[in-house]
Amino acid sequence: MIHENLLETLGATPVVRLRKLLPRPQDRIHVKLEGANPSGSIKDRAALHMVEQAERAGLLRPGATLVESTSGNLGKSLALIGAVKGYRVILVVDPKTPRSVLTYATSLGAELVTVTRPDAGGDYQAARLRRVRRLVEEIPGAHTLDQYNNPGNPEAHRLHTAQEIVKDFDRLSALVATVSTGGHLSGLGTALKERFPALHVRAVDAVGSAAFGHPFHPYRMRGIGLSWRPGNLDPAPVDSLHRVTDTEALSVCRVLAAEEGLLLGESGGAAVFAALGYAAANPGEPVLAIAPDAGANYLYESYDDQWLRDHGIPLDTLWRSAEDLLRHVRHPLHPPAPVAAGPVAASGYGQVTTGGGPA
Numbered sequence: 001m002i003h004e005n006l007l008e009t010l011g012a013t014p015v016v017r018l019r020k021l022l023p024r025p026q027d028r029i030h031v032k033l034e035g036a037n038p039s040g041s042i043k044d045r046a047a048l049h050m051v052e053q054a055e056r057a058g059l060l061r062p063g064a065t066l067v068e069s070t071s072g073n074l075g076k077s078l079a080l081i082g083a084v085k086g087y088r089v090i091l092v093v094d095p096k097t098p099r100s101v102l103t104y105a106t107s108l109g110a111e112l113v114t115v116t117r118p119d120a121g122g123d124y125q126a127a128r129l130r131r132v133r134r135l136v137e138e139i140p141g142a143h144t145l146d147q148y149n150n151p152g153n154p155e156a157h158r159l160h161t162a163q164e165i166v167k168d169f170d171r172l173s174a175l176v177a178t179v180s181t182g183g184h185l186s187g188l189g190t191a192l193k194e195r196f197p198a199l200h201v202r203a204v205d206a207v208g209s210a211a212f213g214h215p216f217h218p219y220r221m222r223g224i225g226l227s228w229r230p231g232n233l234d235p236a237p238v239d240s241l242h243r244v245t246d247t248e249a250l251s252v253c254r255v256l257a258a259e260e261g262l263l264l265g266e267s268g269g270a271a272v273f274a275a276l277g278y279a280a281a282n283p284g285e286p287v288l289a290i291a292p293d294a295g296a297n298y299l300y301e302s303y304d305d306q307w308l309r310d311h312g313i314p315l316d317t318l319w320r321s322a323e324d325l326l327r328h329v330r331h332p333l334h335p336p337a338p339v340a341a342g343p344v345a346a347s348g349y350g351q352v353t354t355g356g357g358p359a
């Protein structure tokens with residue numbers, strides 16, 4: 001198939017069924033591999049949708065400047081979109097942004113602005129967002145997408161990602177999806193419940209994230225969680241919340257790679273950990289976990305033994321065999337709990353205390 005440009009290859013991501021890492025042989029756990037998108041993550045979908053909406057609304061004119069705060073995948077998506085569509089892209093990053101992200105972005109022509117002074121709690125999210133607002137004021141024709149509150153973010157998943165899933169499944173018992181801005185969980189949860197009314201929607205957050213109102217503390221996983229409650233997190237379609245630890249998610253990443261050949265990103269590991277828990281309690285029921293990106297983003301970080309040691313997670317603290325991991329899946333450190341429906345008040349960036357944050 002011939003495409004006019006790389007952005008046209010977005011979507012239609014593969015779904016792979018687990019064969020070995022299963023609580024029971026008859027279990028049906030599937031993983032949607034969003035790392036197959038053109039810049040390597042699920043963020044391509046929301047980014048392109050929000051950019052196209054801004055173009056239609058006349059907010060982005062040819063040659064305009066996109067300014068965004070990012071610690072990873074959104075920056076990669078915007079760098080790609082900017083290169084293909086001819087926008088200047090300025091990414092506000094911080095000293096924790098992985099080198100692979102910076103190199104990808106600059107290779108595609110994006111400019112970097114690095115925030116070096118952390119917030120009071122030691123992280124950079126709020127400082128990055130303040131810098132974005134300043135740059136947008138200063139640069140004529142500059143625009144920022146605001147992925148935390150822009151309704152185009154969940155809409156991309158309602159209109160596109162969900163329809164791919166509906167085509168792939170005649171029956172689905174549970175959707176398991178991670179949260180940062182809430183975009184894909186909210187969009188998919190809402191759309192898939194229309195098609196599968198009995199669907200159980202399980203949100204997956206990092207232990208340490210404040211996205212669902214828990215007190216914030218730093219954690220290692222990237223891409224998942226947030227240090228405030230985002231406006232795009234709609235709790236209405238969410239039935240339960242599983243808060244996953246770094247150890248649980250990174251153990252899944254290592255075992256999945258060795259047992260199934262699936263090299264997932266850290267949040268994908270968290271999603272599969274939660275999906276295994278759902279399957280253990282609901283034998284044989286079809287479950288779909290969303291893996292937002294691939295391990296290629298983390299080869300020299302969480303897939304590197306020395307990096308793990310240097311960051312306080314020695315390899316021997318992870319569950320390394322499928323048997324050990326599955327034993328642990330039945331007794332997770334934080335068992336899933338129901339989520340009350342009703343609006344989650346979005347808290348302002350000003351309430352950010354420290355770390356975490358979306359890619």
Ligand SMILES: Cc1ncc(COP(=O)(O)O)c(C=O)c1O
Pocket residue numbers: 041043072073074178179180181182183184185222223224225265267268292293358359
């Ligand atoms: C690796 C990774 N995991 C999870 C998420 C969470 O996705 P969302 O922002 O749709 O909640 C993101 C979003 O950037 C991500 O990059």
